[in-house]
Structures are given as C-alpha cells and as structure tokens.
Amino acid sequence: MKIKVKTPAGAVILDVDEEMLVRDLTQLIKTEHRQQASIASYKFGYPPRNVNASAETSLRDAEIRSNDQLLVSYENGADSHTTTATVPQTRLEKAQPTPSDLPYVYIPECSTNLILRNVPDDNSCLFNAISLAVTGSIDWRKLHLREIVANTIECAPEIYSEAILGRLLQEYCLWIRKSESWGGAIELGILSKHLNVRIEAYDIDLSSPITFQDENNPPDEFIVLIYSGIHYDTLVTNKVLSTSRIGDVGKWASDEGISEAAQKLVKLLQSRDYATNTTKFRVRCLECYEVLVGEMGASRHANRTGHVRFGEV
Template sequence: MCDVAHMFLLGQYRMLRLRCKAKNGTHLMQGLTHQSCVQELKDKIEELTGIPCDVQKIMVGYPPSSLDLRNGEAHIKDYPIKSGDTLIVEEEKNKPKPQTQTTVTKGPSFDPHPVVERRVVPADNSCLFTSVHYVMEGGVYDPACASEMRGLIAQIVASDPTAYSEAVLGKSNEDYCAWIRRDDTWGGAIEVSILSKFYRCEICVVDTQTVRVDRFGEDAGYTKRVLLIYDGIHYDPLQKVVPNSDVPPQTVFSATDDIILAEALELADEARRKRQFTDVNRFALRCMVCQTGLVGQKEAREHAKDTGHTNFGEV
C-alpha cells in the first residue's frame, strides 16, 4: 500500500512528492501504478491541486524539466517518473482554462473559504506551553495554563528517570524537574515530544526560517494532529478559521490531513520571505542574572554550562 501524495504549496508552484511503501516500487500514489495512463496522473494532480488538466505544466528532476504529457493514453512507465520523485506542477497562465457551462443565479452568493492563520500568544517565556494548550483545547486561550503544563511535564519526567536521564535532558532528572517548573525557562523539542506522548497527538512544528515541518509523534500511530509555528525563539499556535464568521476555529486535524501541512508550509514560506524569524545563531542575548552580553544560542548554552545561569533575554 502506498501513502497519499504529500503536497507543498510554494508561491505559484505545487510540489507533489510521490511516496510509496511497496518494496518493488510499482505504486506511485494512491490508486496509480506505472501501468496507469498519463490522463489518470493528470486527473489525480487536478484532484490534489485544483489545477485543471488542460493548463497543467508538470516538471520533474533538478533542474526541473517539463514533461510532454499531451498523450493521455501513454503509460506513466514511459516517462522518467518513479516513486519518491517530486513533481512540480505550475498553472500555465497563457493557456485558456476549460470553459464550464454557466448557470443563472438569483443573486450573489458568498461561500467563505477557511484559511490557516497564526494565533499570536504572549512572548512571556511560556509561549510553547500556551500554544500547545490552545490547540489541544480547541482554541481556548488560557494565559494561566503554563504553570499547570510545566508541572505536568515535571511529573512525567520524574516518573521515569531511566527514559529521561541526564543524557537525554542535558541535566540530572531532578535538576530538570526543578528547572522546567520555573516561569522564566523556555520549552523546546524535549517538551514538545513529552506533550505529544501525553496527549497522544502528533504535534507538527513549522519552522519559518527553514520552511520545514518537525513532526513529533509521526510514527506513533496517533489519529490527531495539531500545528505550531516557530520563528527561532517564539511559538504560536496555528488554526483554521472562516473569515468574518462566528464559527469557532479548528485547531485539531486528522493525522492523515496533509493538505493542512501544505497550507502551514505556505504560511511559513510567506513569513520567511518577509524575514519574520530570528536567526538563533546570531541574535543578541543578555544574561538576566549577571548582565553578560551573548550572541546566539551556542554562547548562551556555554554560558549556562559555565555559570548555571539560564535566564536570558533578547536584546
């Protein structure tokens, strides 16, 4: 069996990755094989991207080269396409879109389309915990939840000192539990992983600097998925909303919904183009304990190791 195709929206392009779990490599995407005809492939691309077959420009390889897919009866095996490849699909603007029969309506209709947006939370050292609580509670913002979330993580870590050893935590189990309970410490990958297991939910963190998704709990078989966006030092929750509507935001999605990942990546790419991220290797920090000036997370880690100071502020 093969996975559903993953779709990444980057600007005007649609990038489709053909993935397959079959060892013989015969399957391309769900419902297609190398024996399928070109028209079936184009129909599947139209289903995933919304680009009509007649105006699809399909490219493969690097640098990308266009495929001549005008013969809809030809087989996919006759073209240089294999499982694992990335197809780049562009709408050809100079081609007229296929005409559809118009119908007369009695008046204007409004069909609001849900959009993915960032829900900004305070930069108060607890943005990760506030963001995870927000998405897991279906869009309920509670600024007082951070203390409870920190305590929950401390209890989980303390209950399993073997799994959460000093090698994993970077400090002793006891020291970590005391550290994470403080309201001036930041959460990161360790805490996201712990919360993913606790909620039995895949937590996807979309990075605006690299435009990638880190999927915590990806292989655990969870049925739910939530998304956060990360700019190098700050987390915000992502939600799908219907503009100008009283419909509550959607924050929990199916773990098989890869369209939401594509939309989140498009949002991250837009933030990257606007340079809405912090370069953690170059940003200026100050130790709030001894007032030492530092540059980047590497110097901050070394300073913390040498002095035990862990309270930093961005300059």
C-alpha cells in the same frame, strides 16, 4: 568555528575551537564581551536543546556546531541579568494587527483560512501555543502542562538521563516547573504523547516540519506550531479572516490541505522576516523599570533617558 551568542542586549559572533569547554566559552563571554550576568545555560539548535553554562564538556561533544545560535539563559535575579546598552537610540510598541495584516493562506478544499495566531512573547510560548491549539485558550495552566512534563520525566529516569536533559533530573524538573523556563524538543515529545496529538512543528528557517508523536500508537489528530528560532506560535483554521479567535480550530483529524497550506504560510512568513521581526527579546530598564523591546528599544531608551542598565524580562 563561528557561533552567534544572543543576549537581551544584542548578539556577538565568536570564533572558537570545537574542543573548547562550555565553561570556558562562558568565561570568554563574561570577560571579553562585558557580560556581567551570571549565565546559567545556553539554548541552541532545533528543536531547542539546553547545555549547562558550566558544563565540563567540549562544544563538539555538546553538539554545538559552526554557525549555531546560542540563546543565553541567566540565573534568577534582576542583578544577574544586568547588561549595558552601548548604542544610544524611544520605546518600540507593537501595534495590534488588523485582518489585512494577518498572515494567512486560503484553503479551497474546505473553504477556510489557515491563520497564524500569535501567543504572548514570554517564556511559556511553547506551552501556550499548544494550549491554544488544543483548547482554544492561551493558558497552559489549565492543562497543567509544565507539571505533566516534570512528572513524566521523574517517572522515567532511564529515558531522561542527565545527558538528554543537560542537567540532573531533579534540577531539570524544578527548572521546567518555573514559568520563566523555556520548553523545547523534550517537552514537545512528552506533551504530544500525553495529549494524544501529533505535533507538526515548523522551523521557519527549515521550511519543513519536525513531527512529534507516539510512534507506537499514532494519534488521530494533529496540531501545527510555528517556531521562529526563539518563539512558538499556533496555526488555526477559520472561515472568517479576523483577529478574533471565535470560530478558530487548532486541532484536526484530517489534513484537507492543511499541510500544503502550512508550507505556503511558512514561505509567506519568511518573506516577512518573521524569524527576526516578531519575536525580539524584551528587556527591562533597571533604573525606571520600563519594559522595552530588543536592543533597539533599549538603545533608544538610553538615548532618551540616560539610563544604561537593562535586564532580561
């Protein structure tokens, strides 16, 4: 079967057997594709799941399927993120959006706009997206979201087993408390219950949402997140189409056309290649420490400066 392995420097497509062990896949990546980094785990699927890079389980048993994309997570430390640019190419800078650039859909039922609000492209995007929807602030620390997740897992070892978490419970709790660790399905499920909201998470490729909520006590309010494959953003309503978040509403008690508008907005984002254009990896030059965007940014920097050592931010 073919799988796509994505690193800060780019992606490779591998033809592997489903009975291959995950640890052997890791060795294959390191030896045949010049990955000098110490790989810790892989994130794949939607909602995202993690598997330890040294797991002694087959790709099939880890539920890695043909055509899956695996996002590589590295051990801590700049040196462990080192990779090499192979195609020389200046730094890409993201322009600030104007109102005319904003992805939005007008909702006539309530005379308002459904707008995509971008959150920082970092490893806390899931937590910040939830915080923005619930509080209007892009700061997950105010709600202690990572601590809530870790505490919930620690109090329910019978639910959050090693098989579910992809690693030992205490290891997972230490890991998710770190600001550089990504959140996924486990975190969405826990936070939806704790915050008493329904979370509608749209995968941009699937076009339909996956719902997270307390099935035994369905909440009265809901929020909507957009998932690009490696990044979460938030949908809000605002009667004024503006880049300003003043007047944003990200949590609703009734639908009033929001779900239908969300479907339309997802199609708009698909037409704009949102999944591939707005959430590229950031890499840092390990020689001059400039932060660059994606493989193209690294390649252009290499061409301009002669620097060829890069690490994930």
